[in-house]
Amino acid sequence: MSDLVSITILGLVQGLTEFLPVSSSAHLVFLTEVAGIRPNLPEMFLLTSLHFGTLIALLVYFYPRIKTLALECLFGREGRVFVLKLILVTLVSGLVALRLDPLAELLVSQPRYTAGILTAMGFILLGTRGIRLGGREARDLRWGEAILLGLVQAIAVFPGISRSGITITLLLLLGFSPLSAFELSFLAGIPIIALAFLYSAIKSPAGFGWVSSAGILVSFLSGMVSLALLRRVVLAHLLFLFGLYCIGVSLLVCWGT
Numbered sequence: 001m002s003d004l005v006s007i008t009i010l011g012l013v014q015g016l017t018e019f020l021p022v023s024s025s026a027h028l029v030f031l032t033e034v035a036g037i038r039p040n041l042p043e044m045f046l047l048t049s050l051h052f053g054t055l056i057a058l059l060v061y062f063y064p065r066i067k068t069l070a071l072e073c074l075f076g077r078e079g080r081v082f083v084l085k086l087i088l089v090t091l092v093s094g095l096v097a098l099r100l101d102p103l104a105e106l107l108v109s110q111p112r113y114t115a116g117i118l119t120a121m122g123f124i125l126l127g128t129r130g131i132r133l134g135g136r137e138a139r140d141l142r143w144g145e146a147i148l149l150g151l152v153q154a155i156a157v158f159p160g161i162s163r164s165g166i167t168i169t170l171l172l173l174l175g176f177s178p179l180s181a182f183e184l185s186f187l188a189g190i191p192i193i194a195l196a197f198l199y200s201a202i203k204s205p206a207g208f209g210w211v212s213s214a215g216i217l218v219s220f221l222s223g224m225v226s227l228a229l230l231r232r233v234v235l236a237h238l239l240f241l242f243g244l245y246c247i248g249v250s251l252l253v254c255w256g257t
Helices: 003-019 024-034 043-061 063-075 077-106 111-130 143-157 163-173 178-203 210-235 240-256
Strands: none
Touching: 003 024, 003 043, 003 210, 024 111, 024 240, 043 063, 043 178, 043 210, 063 077, 063 178, 077 143, 077 178, 111 163, 111 240, 143 163, 143 178, 163 178, 178 210
C-alpha cells in the first residue's frame, strides 16, 4: 500500500473519529498496529499532521462562536469570567495530562489494552441513554465544575477514551442542555487540542510534504463532517448509539489479535 493511500485512510479515520465519541487515538492504534496501515513517516510526525487537519476543522466550524465570545470578552464582564473558566479548564487538563502522558504512551502499541479502555468508554456512552436532559447554558459553568471538566478531559490522553464523549457525558450529567454540552465541550477542548498539537509539533519538527499535506486535507474535510454529525446526534439524544459501536469495535480487535 502506497504512502499516499495509507495516509489518506488514516486522515479519513482521524477526521471522523477525532470529534465523534469513539476515540481517534484508539482507531489509529488499531489501524497501525493491527491492520498494518502505516505510511513511511515518523510516527510523531504522522500524528502531528493528522491532528493539524482536525484542529483547523475545529477552528473553522466554531469560528462564529469564537468570534462572538471574543467580542463578549472585550466588552462584557460576563464574557471575561466565562473565558477565565475555560482557561482554568485548560490549565487543569494540561497539568494532569502531562503527568499521565508517559503512561498513556505505553498503551499506544498495545491494541488489547486500548480495546479494553474503549469498551469502558462504550459503557459510559450507553449510560447517557438514562440521563435526564437539563437546560443549563454554557455560561452557567461554575468554577468547581470547570476544575472537574479539566480533570475529566485530561484522561482522554489514554487511547480508548474519547475527549468529546466523556466531556459531553459529564456536562449532560451536570444538567447542561444538549446544545450547550456540545458547544462547551469543544470550546473547552480547543485550547488543549491546540496545545497538544504544538507539543507534538515541537517533538517532531520535520517539514510538511505532499504526502502529509494529503492527510491534513482529508482529516480537515472529514473533521468538518463529523462535527456536523455529532451536533445532530447530541441534540437528538442518541449519543448512546456510539457506545454500541465502541464495544463492537473492541470485540472485533480482541478477536483479531
